[in-house]
Amino acid sequence: MKKVNLLEDPVKKLFAGYLLPSISATMVTSIYILADTLMIGRGVGAIGIAALNILLPLFSLFFATGMLFGAGGGILLSVCKGKKDGLAANQYYTAAFIMAAGMSVTYTVFGHAFFLPITAFLGRNGNMTPYVEEYGRILISGAPAFLFASFYQVFVRNDKAPRLAMTAVVSGGVLNIILDYILMFPMQMGMKGAAAATVIGSFVTLFILLTHLVSKENTLRFVTGIRLKQAADVVKNGFSSFLLDMCNGIVTFLFNRQILSIAGELGVVVYGIISNSAYIASSVNNGISQAVQPILATNYGAGKKERLKEVRHLAEGTACLSGVLFAGMGLLFPALVTEAFVRPDKEILTMAVPAVRIYFLSFAAMGLNVLYTTWFQSVMEPANALRICLLRGIVLNSLLVFVLPLFMGVTGIWTVMPVTEVLTLAVCRIMLKKQSICRR
Template identity: 35%
Template sequence: MDLLRDKVGALYQRFLWPSLFAAMVTTIYSFVDTVAIGQGVGPDGAAAAAIIYPILGVASLIGFLCGIGGSVRLGKARGEGEMEKANAYYTASLLLVLILTAIVWPLTILFDEQLFTLFGASQTLMPLVLEYGDWVIWTFPAFILSAYFTCMIRCDGAPNFVMAAVLAGGAFNVFGDWFLVFPMGMGMAGAAIATAGGTIIQFLILLCYLLQKRCRLKLVRPFRFAGAICKSVSAGFSASVLEFAFIVLTCILNNQIMRYGGEVALSVFGVVLTCSGMFQHIYTGVGQAIQPIAANNYGAGQFSRIFRLRRISLTTVLLMGVVFTALGLLFPTQIIQFFMDATPAVIEAAPEIVRIYFLSFLFMGVNIWATSYFQSIMRTLTSSVLTILRGFVVSSILLYLLPVLMGGVRGVWWAMVLTEGIVAVVTLFCVKAANRRMQAEQVSHGEAAA
């Protein structure tokens, strides 16, 4: 495929469907885990699953910081015709992800209980959290490096290979969850083994791509190693901030829910968080589909193609948001009962929580899409500012303010809806401003305006 000459719509389709399929299979990890835990262990297991989510976010943070940052710089360099420079970014980002993994992994092993306490685990839930979480921690490098190589290999023009790797890992995870949790009766540990095993399989398959002849990712000695790392990190910073914000936000949510709603509300939130993670992966899949195309065309100065790509992809996430929100509004109780063997208290609490929280998915897609879009056109500062607003500033203020003003846990759910809505409005203004700047550059370079 030619990212600079093939029709934008056709290119978008070629990257979108493998990315969405890979995103869907990735969400199966948490989706099937939550079903297996909720049905096999019960509401306490679902609550424990909500505590475990942030540790997976740490792995994604490191993998995407290096993977998205390196792949965006690699794509831009290839668009400029600088193949040696592109491989220098790949080499620098690979070394960085290995160094960070070597630093973070031992810390998670040494301080696992402290981490899970920070994430909101109570003494009641801690045994279940450790039963699952320790398996994830011992296989932590596979989670980090899978996220990294997924970004790099997709940018190398092999989205179908990534899809196949994710599918193989997901298939193992689905079978493992059923077999280990139910016939073998291994509970939380069985679900954890299935998730860790699926991730290891995915990682090993991704490594096989590096041995193929079609692989254009080559290790070279960066001429300016520190500079290559800094540029890669700056390009991937907003993606890592997005993951870090997810970690911090989940910690605040877990603690606020336990404070105002207790373990019943947290067990419902465990299911809602699984749905949220699934939708976020799908939105991220749209963003990852546009990155190789946008970065290459930005490097080549072909802005009109970027404008077409922006219109198509933004429409995609808006339509997805409508569908996802409708599911929660129409089927709140059915969603909870699908995921767990719910108690009467859970059934009573579920409809209000699900219906309010699912309204946030109307706006979430725009915000996540914007992170990838601004990264691709080298507006990393804009991407980072929007991510910080969403993940730290607006969300933190509302999560602490609204429960007090609304007198309870309902304020927690509305805080998330208002956060996504406010940031989405700011995001669309930023998109318009960026488009005007590119149109001005387009005219100055003598290219016809889009």
């Protein structure tokens, strides 16, 4: 099998080779959540979806932390390889692994110790409590698997094994779906069954990823001589990826609190349907950007500016196509999207149809915003990447989710994301025009 050369192989060939595996790998979050939502909607009902939606920020936190250290270390690893500095590349890998291990233990211990106050803060109410506790306790126990599945899919991809990352995620996802059905229906385990299926699937994904470490192609090594500055560089460069993945969790948390006060549990059910759809779109967009990340970072390290521009243009076209498809699906088939998750009554459909149509418009711009975050990371401008993530993930959402409902009621909540993504895209284009790296 011919070895991949990120510095010399045709850009279109490299992009095509990384695209499907990368999208499959980043689907890890949405596959697990989507499967659980579909099964819970059919097996437990709308209250189960509302309870799961309350816990989604924890999913985001675990996977985002894996991306914090995975993308932060993986990008630096690729840049060092582009500079032919193998020792520094593995020092970044080792530093990232140590920090990831520490956080996985922290999340598990503190998550169980403070479970009730944490879930109350996330929006749990009395009706949801038994469902939240059944699912959430098992979810927190699986934090190390979620975190390291996210962590290693980045490093394995950066170590030129994107197909293994795809295999790992697809295998874990398929097993999750099978176990969801078995544990929830024949075995009647309800929310506990859905959570157990998710954790087991994630452990399988992680196990398959770890097989790369004993393969002949593996170049990842634990080394000594790590400096504190290298650990800080990993965090600094990966923080925008952390925020990128946390955007969904932050948005879900803010929306849940507002929707509960405006539309009650019915609104949370509708938003649960929308947010799960958003996870799928976000995963595809993350996959597009992660497909180009190793190519960008390695060529940046080697100073090949023309290849950088070519890669970015390919990814921009793909992100635009993805955005149009997702937005069109919401506009044309809002009832079908709703019916995929629950057996909706008239009340749910009345709220869900316009909500899906409005919210899905945000997907048209989302892919480009995600791509530009990865672009700035890969060319070692983490400050700009961080600005994009803060703008779309915290600043605009936090402001608009409270302002727009004052004028538009519950419709204002569904309008927040389209407005946020369009404003962020405008800022991204301004930042790109000011950038000098790809000018002749």
